[in-house]
Amino acid sequence: MALYPSQEWCDKWKDALNNDPAVAESGKNWGVGFKGSLVFEVSPGSGLEKTHYIFLDAKEGKCLESKMMDDAVSLDPGFYVTGSYGDFKLVVKGEKDFIEMVVRGALKLKGDMGKIMRNAKFVRAVANSISSFPNEYLGE
Amino acid sequence: MSGFMGKILRVDLTNRSVTEEPLPRGDASLLLGGCGLATKYLYQELKPGIEPLGPDNKLIFMTGPLTGTLSPSSGKYNAVTKSPLTGLWGQSGSGGKWGRELKRSGYDGIIIEGISEKPVYLIIENGKAAFKDAAGLWGKNVFDTTTILEQQLGKGFCIACIGTGGENLVRYAAIMNERHRALGRGGFGAVMGSKKLKAIAVKGDLKIPIFDQDAFGAAAKVASDFISESLLKMTLEVYGTSMVLDLVNVKGGLPTRNWQSGVCTYADLINAPSLNEKILVGRKACYACPIACGRLVDIKTGKYAIKGEGPEYESIGTFGSMCDINDIEAITYAHILCNDYGLDTVSAGSTIAFAMECYEKGILNKKNTGGKEILFGDTDTMVDLVHRIASRDGVGDLLAEGTRRMAEQLGGGSERFAMNVKGMELPAYDCRATKITGLAYVTANRGGDHITAYVQGPTFLDIPFLIVEENTIDDVTKENPLEAKVVKNMEDALTTFDALGACKFMGMALMAEDIVPVINSATGWNLDVAGFRLAGERIFNLARAFNVREGVSRKDDTLPKRLLEDPLPDGPAAGLTVDLEPLLDAYYGYRGWDKQTGIPTPEKLRELGLDFVIDKLGE
Numbered sequence A: 001m002a003l004y005p006s007q008e009w010c011d012k013w014k015d016a017l018n019n020d021p022a023v024a025e026s027g028k029n030w031g032v033g034f035k036g037s038l039v040f041e042v043s044p045g046s047g048l049e050k051t052h053y054i055f056l057d058a059k060e061g062k063c064l065e066s067k068m069m070d071d072a073v074s075l076d077p078g079f080y081v082t083g084s085y086g087d088f089k090l091v092v093k094g095e096k097d098f099i100e101m102v103v104r105g106a107l108k109l110k111g112d113m114g115k116i117m118r119n120a121k122f123v124r125a126v127a128n129s130i131s132s133f134p135n136e137y138l139g140e
Numbered sequence B: 001m002s003g004f005m006g007k008i009l010r011v012d013l014t015n016r017s018v019t020e021e022p023l024p025r026g027d028a029s030l031l032l033g034g035c036g037l038a039t040k041y042l043y044q045e046l047k048p049g050i051e052p053l054g055p056d057n058k059l060i061f062m063t064g065p066l067t068g069t070l071s072p073s074s075g076k077y078n079a080v081t082k083s084p085l086t087g088l089w090g091q092s093g094s095g096g097k098w099g100r101e102l103k104r105s106g107y108d109g110i111i112i113e114g115i116s117e118k119p120v121y122l123i124i125e126n127g128k129a130a131f132k133d134a135a136g137l138w139g140k141n142v143f144d145t146t147t148i149l150e151q152q153l154g155k156g157f158c159i160a161c162i163g164t165g166g167e168n169l170v171r172y173a174a175i176m177n178e179r180h181r182a183l184g185r186g187g188f189g190a191v192m193g194s195k196k197l198k199a200i201a202v203k204g205d206l207k208i209p210i211f212d213q214d215a216f217g218a219a220a221k222v223a224s225d226f227i228s229e230s231l232l233k234m235t236l237e238v239y240g241t242s243m244v245l246d247l248v249n250v251k252g253g254l255p256t257r258n259w260q261s262g263v264c265t266y267a268d269l270i271n272a273p274s275l276n277e278k279i280l281v282g283r284k285a286c287y288a289c290p291i292a293c294g295r296l297v298d299i300k301t302g303k304y305a306i307k308g309e310g311p312e313y314e315s316i317g318t319f320g321s322m323c324d325i326n327d328i329e330a331i332t333y334a335h336i337l338c339n340d341y342g343l344d345t346v347s348a349g350s351t352i353a354f355a356m357e358c359y360e361k362g363i364l365n366k367k368n369t370g371g372k373e374i375l376f377g378d379t380d381t382m383v384d385l386v387h388r389i390a391s392r393d394g395v396g397d398l399l400a401e402g403t404r405r406m407a408e409q410l411g412g413g414s415e416r417f418a419m420n421v422k423g424m425e426l427p428a429y430d431c432r433a434t435k436i437t438g439l440a441y442v443t444a445n446r447g448g449d450h451i452t453a454y455v456q457g458p459t460f461l462d463i464p465f466l467i468v469e470e471n472t473i474d475d476v477t478k479e480n481p482l483e484a485k486v487v488k489n490m491e492d493a494l495t496t497f498d499a500l501g502a503c504k505f506m507g508m509a510l511m512a513e514d515i516v517p518v519i520n521s522a523t524g525w526n527l528d529v530a531g532f533r534l535a536g537e538r539i540f541n542l543a544r545a546f547n548v549r550e551g552v553s554r555k556d557d558t559l560p561k562r563l564l565e566d567p568l569p570d571g572p573a574a575g576l577t578v579d580l581e582p583l584l585d586a587y588y589g590y591r592g593w594d595k596q597t598g599i600p601t602p603e604k605l606r607e608l609g610l611d612f613v614i615d616k617l618g619e
Helices: A007-018 A021-026 A085-092 A098-103 A113-118 A120-130 B025-031 B034-045 B098-104 B142-153 B188-194 B213-228 B231-239 B241-250 B272-278 B313-321 B328-341 B345-360 B379-391 B403-410 B435-443 B481-500 B512-523 B529-549 B561-565 B580-591 B602-607 B611-618
Strands: A002-004 A038-043 A052-059 A062-069 A079-084 A108-111 A135-137 B007-012 B017-022 B058-062 B077-082 B089-094 B109-113 B120-125 B128-133 B158-161 B175-177 B181-183 B197-203 B280-284 B294-299 B306-309
Touching (some): A002 A007, A007 A052, A007 A062, A021 A120, A038 A085, A079 A085, A085 A098, A085 A120, A085 A135, A098 A120, A098 B231, A108 A113, A113 A120, A120 B231, B025 B034, B034 B058, B034 B077, B034 B089, B034 B481, B058 B188, B089 B175, B089 B188, B089 B529, B098 B158, B098 B197, B142 B197, B175 B188, B213 B231, B213 B512, B231 B272, B241 B272, B241 B313, B272 B280, B272 B328, B306 B328, B313 B328, B313 B345, B328 B345, B328 B379, B345 B379, B435 B481, B435 B580, B481 B512, B481 B529, B481 B580, B512 B529, B529 B602, B529 B611
Parallel strands (some): A002 A135, A038 A079, B007 B109
Antiparallel strands (some): A052 A062, A079 A108, B007 B017, B058 B077, B077 B089, B089 B181, B120 B128, B158 B175, B158 B197, B175 B181, B294 B306
């Protein structure tokens, strides 16, 4: 079991993504002609003491990089997701659907929403992969 | 002419006659069909200043070249008339299957004129039209009328009809097809009621000619696949249109207590997950729609037990937060009642919310309500008022006139919070939270309306429309005149869907480059993307010209004073109002309209091929 958030957790997520046929199939066009990288900015609460950032880079159905960072200043990702640790935990645990959380405004997704519109299956596959392996959590 | 049936049916109710006319092909190619073509008829055949509920008004139903085809979400038809609510260009569109049946019955559209001496209904089937006596239907509501006609006429007929709301000339009465699909906004039901036309039953199995079937099939499949794999389907299918409620509320723009606040503290009781959990039993799609955003609901027990379709987001916003009602069952009950009576839920809910605030401020009181208390948050009063509006009973007679006329009658400063533009009640998005939405409200030709431009996409929802070039809003809380162009772009692009006979939601997931091949392969036209956008601009300007001829100018393109002068008191948009004038100046500039008057210039009208309206606007 990996602690969310940690670099170990990021590594496991990368493995999960690259072993998921749904990600490979639905992501064939992801990152082609546009930046397919995402930054998740997770704000404190529910056991998390300070803001953390996870950088995920994906292209053509493959995860190229998944890493935990102290800040996002040097990054220029294609997409940016913000939310509280409590809300992210619900998604990582599989208790809430990522898209539902975005639709309800609990998580905020910024970037070229046209790309999200056209690649929604990939977004969902990536989100589903988050809860596909067991984790431990801060504050529990 | 491919994509069209080639015939228009003209129905004279005064003389009980029907005649056929050829489709004006030149106009169809310039104005695409649907609301574009219908608006040209309306412009040419109506004299300015006529009474909307009198014999000189016309009610024009029109399909588009994609209606009834395999293009995605192509069940739409449009109607235009002179609106009894606004006194201006009235336009409304509806989904379901009625449009397809009308087209396959052999007619692209119907022009209804005159007034029948007695109640009648119309049957149209495979190139034949006939009048029938509707005395036995008059006084019945939509669900009963539809059931009776379905039983009498047999399988396959689609029914569009009015309920008692239309018979009683409620100024925002709707025409309902297939019970729950609505030509909702602007009072089309009242116009039909004034003509003593109870229903139109359509059925057809004629083939719609397609210019290049193989190319059309391929282009339609590409478009359909984009929709099927989109975020649009993923969200609307699961949550329906009420998915937007939370997004609007978190930006502080969910009108609450008749727009006295933009924050609804009980949103989680009336939002999409709540609806899904408590009352949703299924989903329903319009013709050829891969999404199925329609909600089938069933409230099994209690005083609001009812079964039917809906509510949409707008009904939840108007009957819910605007009336300060936190009961999704009561909201749903009021929504379905409106469908049965044939009432527009946006205007009905908004008008009730307005009455509640008038009562709160003492402008309405027991003396002028017939002893009735009208309190925010009172579910039974809300439901009771829907009944009274439809029958014009007691205070319902006043509410049946809509907020503008109510405020004129009541006075007492109530016009400040009569939340309408040009007489049309506003939908459930407070433009103080996203400023550009206010511009879209005042420039919509049919009055305060959310789907002419649907600028809520890039503002409240953070979802752009791919069909529109340049529709990004940088900071929704600021008035940026450069972004007035976004409203123009969205109005033009989305107007084309009303002309083509397709759902505007397609514009979220399809680019112009996706839809143009569908149009061309259906019709044989050689539209390019620029021509596609220009067609939308042409239709929009023609509708504006209709309104200008009725006396509209810049002075009418304005918001209720509450939105211009009263800051939102709380939430993320606290302290904000709308500074409209700089946005209007910029908008008129992008439109090529005179900045002083808001009237399209002769140069712009010539550029759009609308030379025939130039002299009329000068008169």
